[in-house]
Amino acid sequence: MKKITLATALLTATLAMPSLAADYVVDTKGAHASINFKVKHLGYSWLTGRFNKFSGNFSYDENNVAASKISINIDTASVDSNHSERDKHLRNDDFLDVNKFANAKFESTKVEDLGGNKLKISGTLTLQGINKNIVIDAVKIGEGKDPWGGYRAGFSGTTKISMKDFGYKMDFGDISFDLHIEGVRQ
Numbered sequence: 001m002k003k004i005t006l007a008t009a010l011l012t013a014t015l016a017m018p019s020l021a022a023d024y025v026v027d028t029k030g031a032h033a034s035i036n037f038k039v040k041h042l043g044y045s046w047l048t049g050r051f052n053k054f055s056g057n058f059s060y061d062e063n064n065v066a067a068s069k070i071s072i073n074i075d076t077a078s079v080d081s082n083h084s085e086r087d088k089h090l091r092n093d094d095f096l097d098v099n100k101f102a103n104a105k106f107e108s109t110k111v112e113d114l115g116g117n118k119l120k121i122s123g124t125l126t127l128q129g130i131n132k133n134i135v136i137d138a139v140k141i142g143e144g145k146d147p148w149g150g151y152r153a154g155f156s157g158t159t160k161i162s163m164k165d166f167g168y169k170m171d172f173g174d175i176s177f178d179l180h181i182e183g184v185r186q
Contacts, residue, residue, distance in 0.1 A: 021059040021060060021061035021064065021067050021068060021069075022059065022060060022061065022151075022153075022185045022186075023057065023058075023059050023185065023186045024057060024058050024059070024060065024152075024153055024183025024184060024185050024186065025056075025057050025183055025184055025186060026054075026055060026056040026057060026058070026072070026181055026182070026183050027152070027182050027183060027184050028053075028054060028055060032152075032154075032182035033054075033180055033181050033182050033183075034050055034178075034179075034180045035050060035051045035054055035072075035074060035177065035179055036048070036049070036050045036177065036178040036179075036180075037049055037050065037051075037175050037176065037177050037178075038175070038176050038178075039163070039172050039173070039174070039175045039176070040172050040173055041172070042172070043172070043173075047081060047086075048081065048082075049079060049080055049081035049082065049090075050079075050080050051074050051075065051076070051078050051079055051080070052075075052078040052079075052080050053074075053075035053077075053078035054072060054073060054074040054075060054078070055072070055073050056070065056071055056072035056073060056181070057070075057071055057183070058070035058071070058181070058183055060143075060153055060183075062140075062143075065111055065112070065113035065119065066110075066111060066112065066113070067111075068108070068111040068119075069108050069111070070106070070107075070108045070111075070121065070123070070181075071105070071106070071107050071108070072105065072106045072181075073103055073104075073105050074103060074104040074105070074106075075102065075103060076091070076096045076098045076101060076102060076103060076104055077091055077096075077098040077102060079091060079096060079098075093169070094168070094169045094170050095168055095169075095170065096128075097128065100129075101127070101128050101129055104125070104126060104127045105125070105126045106123055106124070106125050106126075106134075107123050107124050107126075108121055108122065108123035109122050109123045109124060109133075110122040110123070117139055117140040117141075118137075118138070118139055118140075119137075119138040119139070119140065119155070119157075120135060120136075120137065120138070121135065121136040121138050121157065122134075122135050122136075123136070125161065127161075127166045128166045128167050128168070130165070130166050130167055132161070132165050132166065134159050134161060135159060136157040136158070136159045136179065137157060137158050137159065138155050138156065138157035138179075139155065139156050139157070140153070140154075140155055141154040141155060141156055141182075142154055146184075150184050150185065151184070151185040152182055152183060152184055152185065153182070153183055153185070154180075154181065154182040154183070155179075155180075155181050155182075156178075156179065156180050156181075157178075157179040157181075158176065158177065158178055158179070159176075159177050159179070160174045160175065160176050160177070161174065161175050161177070162174055162175075163175060
C-alpha cells in the first residue's frame with residue numbers, strides 16, 4: 001500500500017510542478033524563418049523584399065505565455081529587394097545606412113495570449129540607432145517533434161513601422177512586415 005501511495009504522491013507532485021518555458025533557436029539555416037517587408041514605391045506600387053541574414057532565439061511555454069520572450073538580430077546589409085541597384089540604394093544613408101548601422105534588433109518586453117493561438121507581442125525595435133516600441137500581431141502555427149529527432153515551434157506575425165519614426169531621409173510612409181519564425185528547441 002505504501003508503494004502506491006508513494007507513486008501517487010510523486011505523480012501528483014510532478015503534475016503540480018509549473019511547466020518551464022522551453023528555449024528555441026530560430027532556424028535560419030534550414031530557411032524555415034523569414035523577415036519580409038513591403039513599402040509603397042513612390043506611392044504608385046509596392047516594393048517588396050526581405051532580410052536574408054538574421055538570427056535569434058525565443059522562449060515559449062503554452063501554459064505561461066506571458067513568460068515568453070523573443071530576441072531577433074538583423075544584418076541590415078542583407079536587405080534583398082530582388083534588384084541589385086535598388087539594394088545598393090537601400091543600403092546607403094538614404095535608408096538603412098549599413099556602414100553606420102550594421103544591425104537592427106527586436107527585443108520583446110511583453111507577450112499576451114489573446115486566445116485561439118493569437119498573441120500580441122510588444123517590444124523594442126532598434127533601427128538606425130533609434131529605439132521605438134512596436135507591437136507584433138502573431139499567431140502560433142504549431143509545435144511538435146520533427147523528423148530529425150528535434151522539437152520545433154513556429155509562429156507568424158505582422159507589424160508596421162513608420163519610416164519617419166526611424167529618421168529616414170526619404171519617407172514613403174509605413175513599412176509592413178510579414179514575419180515567419182520557426183525555432184528548434186534547445
